Amino acid sequence: MKLLFISRFIPYIGGREVILQSILHKLSKNRQVYLLTPDKGYFTPDFTIFNFKYLQEIPMLINKIRPDIINIHAFYFTKPILLSSHKLNIPIILTLHGLFLNYYGKKYRNFFEFIKKYLENPNFFISVVCEHHKKQLKDFGISLEKIYVIKNGIDPKRFIYVKNFSEGILRKNLYLQPSNRIILTVARLTPLKGLGYLIKAFSLLKSKNLVLLISTPTGRYNKEEMNYRDFLLKQAERLGCKNKIIIQFHDYESVPLLYKSCDLFVLSSVIEGLPLSILEAMACNLLAVASDVGGISEIIKNGKNGFLIQPENYKNTARIIEKSLSLGGARKRHIIQNARRTxxxxxSEERMIGQYEELFLNIKNKLL
Structure with missing residues (x-):
């Protein structure tokens, strides 16, 4: 079976790109796998990459490859693909890693009106990363028969057996004292991640030896994110905690070292899908606190394997952080063990890859 994936890709990195990289490498072991992307700089013998500069190039490349299945992982490439593949009778799956129907404006909702209409085509399907998104699409009027749920997965071994890990190395590199306790968040520099609320919450914490480390992925040095970084630092200065806020770029390979070295993970997002950072932190035996948005409650069961916070409520966030940091040893170990079992x-990555492969086979066989 010939599989074509269309998306942004490395070095433009976020959770979507990490997931897609995993899918591409695993499926290429027994399938013909192709990637169409506007991003250059990634080389691998495992699958074939075609770069495009303009959306108008996509139909020509699809016609050249003639895949059995097209899987789109960036919704803004969808329209030209639908219009071209309709003529070629190729089944298409649009995978949504996030869904912002109640957050973005009219233009975004108009796109989904177009999608809803096009789903009358028997060759077009949607996959989402959480049950929450499935419900949102159902409420929008999209038939459940057209929606598949495949939850994100990771390789737990990668986050428990961390190479080159040395206790205290992160504190040394950040010029911190051994007594400093580090609160970590791993997130893109965007208001969607609620970093402003997290900094407000941090400013309310009573302990004097706390540091907030905001780790953001390399490869995304755009003006919008740099401006937001400056905004966050100015906010921290106004709140009197700038000297305890560290914003650093880290490549994805070094992130497990951060999880292993910190004392608490917090994700304060305003809107989410099924974030990898929570899965990674929990796999790394790092206590996790996260906003009750999107599919996060499908991962974290409050008080059992982590803690949920109210989105956009910095006072509640501060209170839950204080509670998490003050947990007794036995209770904390119990929650962390439950998290890793979850x-x-x-x-798991293995489950996720298997479900994608099963989906592709089912759709191909269904349409024969």
Missing amino acids: IIKNF
Whole structure:
């Protein structure tokens, strides 16, 4: 079976790109796999990459490859693909890693009106990363028969057996004292991640030895994110905690070292899908606190394997952070162990890859 994936890709990195990289490498072991992307700089013998500069090039490349299945992972490439593949009778799956129907404006909702109409085509399907998104699409009027749920997954071994890990090395590199406790968040520099609320919450914490480390992925040095970084630092200065806020870029390979070295993970997003950072932190035995948005409550069961916070509520966030940092040893170990079991049982990379492969086969056979 010949599989074509269309998306942004490395070095433009976020959770979507990490997931897609995993899918491409795993499926290429027994399938013909192709990637169409506007991003250059990634080389691999495992699958074939075609770069495009303009959307108008996509139909020509699809016609050249003639895939059995097209899987789109960036919604803004969808329209020209639908229009071209309709003529070629190729089944298409649009994978949504996030869904912002109640957040973005009219233009975004108009796109989904177009999608809803096009789903009358028997060759077009949608996959989402959480049950929450499935419900949103259903409420928008999209038939459940057209929606598949494949939850994100990671390789737990990568986050428990961390190479080159040395206790205290992060504090040394950040010029911190051994007594400093580090609160970590791993997120893109965007208001969607609620970083402003997290900094407000941090400013309310009573302990004097806390540091907030905001780790953001390399490869995304755009003006918008740099401006937001400056905004966050100015906010921290106004709140009197700038000297305890560290914003750093880290490549994806070094992120497990951060999880291993910090004392608490917090994700304060305003809107989410099924974030990889929570799965990774929990797999790394790092206590996780996260906003109750999107599919996060499908991962974290409050008080059992982590803690949920109210989105956009910095006072509640501060209170839950204080509670998490003050947990007794036995209770903390119990929650951390439950968290790791959750990841191994429900959010493994192996399960995710198997479900994507099953979806492709089912759709191909269904349309024969």
